[in-house]
Amino acid sequence: MNTTSLHPDKIKNFRKLIIALSIVIPVVVAALFKVKIEGVDFSFLPPIYAGINAITALLLSLALVSIKNNNIKLHKTFINICMVLSLLFLACYVAYHMTSDPTPYGGNSKVLYYVLLVSHIILSIAVIPLVLFTYLFAWTGDFVKHKKWTKIAFPIWIYVAISGVIVYIMISPYYGHL
Numbered sequence: 001m002n003t004t005s006l007h008p009d010k011i012k013n014f015r016k017l018i019i020a021l022s023i024v025i026p027v028v029v030a031a032l033f034k035v036k037i038e039g040v041d042f043s044f045l046p047p048i049y050a051g052i053n054a055i056t057a058l059l060l061s062l063a064l065v066s067i068k069n070n071n072i073k074l075h076k077t078f079i080n081i082c083m084v085l086s087l088l089f090l091a092c093y094v095a096y097h098m099t100s101d102p103t104p105y106g107g108n109s110k111v112l113y114y115v116l117l118v119s120h121i122i123l124s125i126a127v128i129p130l131v132l133f134t135y136l137f138a139w140t141g142d143f144v145k146h147k148k149w150t151k152i153a154f155p156i157w158i159y160v161a162i163s164g165v166i167v168y169i170m171i172s173p174y175y176g177h178l
Contacts, residue, residue, distance in 0.1 A: 011136075011140055014136055015133075015136070018129055018132040018133055018136065019129065021128065021129075021132065022128045022129035022132070025090070025128055026125045026128070029090070029093075029094060032094050032097070032098055033097055033098075035098050036098065036099070037098050037099045038099075040099045041099070042095050042096045042099045042100065043096075043100060043175065045092045045093075045095060045096040046096060046168055046171075046172065046175065047168070047172070048092055049089050049092040049093050049096070049164075049168075050164060050165050050168035050169070050172075052085050052088055052089040052092065053089060053160075053161045053162070053164035053165045053168070054161070054165045055085060056082050056085045056086065056089070056157075056161040057158055057161035057162050057165070059078045059081055059082050059085070060078070060079075060082055060154065060157060060158050060161065061158070062074075062078050063075050063078035063079050063082065064154065066078060076138075079135070079138075082157075083131075083135065086131075089164075103171055103174050103175050104174065105170065105171055105174060106173075106174045107170060107173070107174075109170070112170075113167070113170050113171070116163050116166055116167050116170070117167050119159075119163065120159075120160060120163040120164055120167055123156050123159060123160050123163075124160045124164075126156060127153065127156045127157050127160050130149065130152055130153035130156060130157070131153050131157055133149055133153075134146060134149040134150050134153040137149060
């Protein structure tokens, strides 16, 4: 049952916006990796954006517990915070990579590291439309679709958040050792 007061054309426009963002964000992020800004030191950002991922994972877990306990208001609060944290993460991540050279992994667990890293990157792209559409369905009151999409979006979003922390922990000893 759709309880939204939004006009169907407005919902259609939001769907188009989500599709556009799902394409534009990864393309822009990839393009910005080719931009290097010299003379700016954002080397302090990786632990911050890893921390943002950790907080996101925790809040996603609390959002799940909240909705399981029928605390819709708290669930919404946690999800809204996670959305803001995701934007903050993206800004920090791009700022760091635009001002820093890539850090090669120097550990013994290269296969594990690269499996985690590649899956993290691929799923971080896939999660954009999943989360945005899931959010839109809740916002418009289409809770049948919201629940259906959440079953896909939630595990991917939490995997991306947790794997981001693990990737950071694995690569952090090699920062600045080029």
